[in-house]
Amino acid sequence: MLKQMKSLAGLLVLVMSFSLLAGCNNSTDGKAEGSSNTNKGKKIVVGFSQIGAESGWRTAETKSIKETLGNSPDFELKFSDAQQKQENQIKAIRNFIAQKVDVIALAPVVETGWESVLKKAKDAKIPVILLDRGIKVKDDSLYTSFIGSDFILEGENAAKELIKLVGSGKKANIVELQGTVGASAATDRKTGFANVLKDNPDFKIIKSQSGDFTRAKGKEVMEAFLKSDGKNIDAVYAHNDDMALGAIQAIEEYGLKPGEDIKIASIDGVKDAFEAAAQGKTNIIVECNPLLGPQLAQAVKDLKAGKEIPRWIKTDESLFVGKDAAEQALPSRKY
């Protein structure tokens, strides 16, 4: 009897140890805890300094990053809105450093004035990824990568399409609505457009002023252009759709037909611009993709996994000319 009891106890111990082992196996799979993150349970903390909410493009970018990183088991997103002020971005970066975040993402409102605070991030061994605008620094190691568009190419494409639309044998007086003064997106879009006009002297920029990438300011500046040059204006080149939409309002209030009496080219590709194009009120939309959340998430993961990431992670973009193209694209536009 005693012998039987001993062998039963031995069997029990054996069964229990197997089930314990199996239980361990499940937990080491990591799935058991319910955290499906890929960083062995610890979330990657990302501090994102956003410029503000000046345009439809900007709010679409914020939404993409909050949806991708803010709702993910892999990341903890610390978000700061600078209300268009560089000093607020600098303060936010200082806070991220004090909080010892893993990575800093920065959409820099202007190109200059970043050396000192980015040197502090570098000393704290916190990598910086630039989003959607570039910076001018002597020490390139102050940021790891730039995720964004080729603004010079965007400006060149806007000019090429405008010349095609008006007719290369024709003349055109163009007014330019520039983006935020000192922003790389504005500087480079201006450069790109001017590059093409160099070879087309019959296409002239007769007035150029900043509308700060906003619809309200774009309308205000266009009203001034119409007051001074009215019927002498053949076309508008706006560095973003929001300023173009403001210009459309100003042109209509002035009594002319936007898209017909005055041709319009702008950059971004927000839904409101496609709606205006589908009504024939604007003519050329050069896409600039704001949905950078997935690219930022991948770049941060690669960085934390010790992988090399490209110095410039470009976004895929296209361009749309005319009512039909806008009508066809409108249903699938995501921002």
Ligand code: GZL
């Ligand atoms: C472009 C981005 C620009 C957009 C504007 O990457 O920096 O800023 O074109 C936005 O709409 O305000």
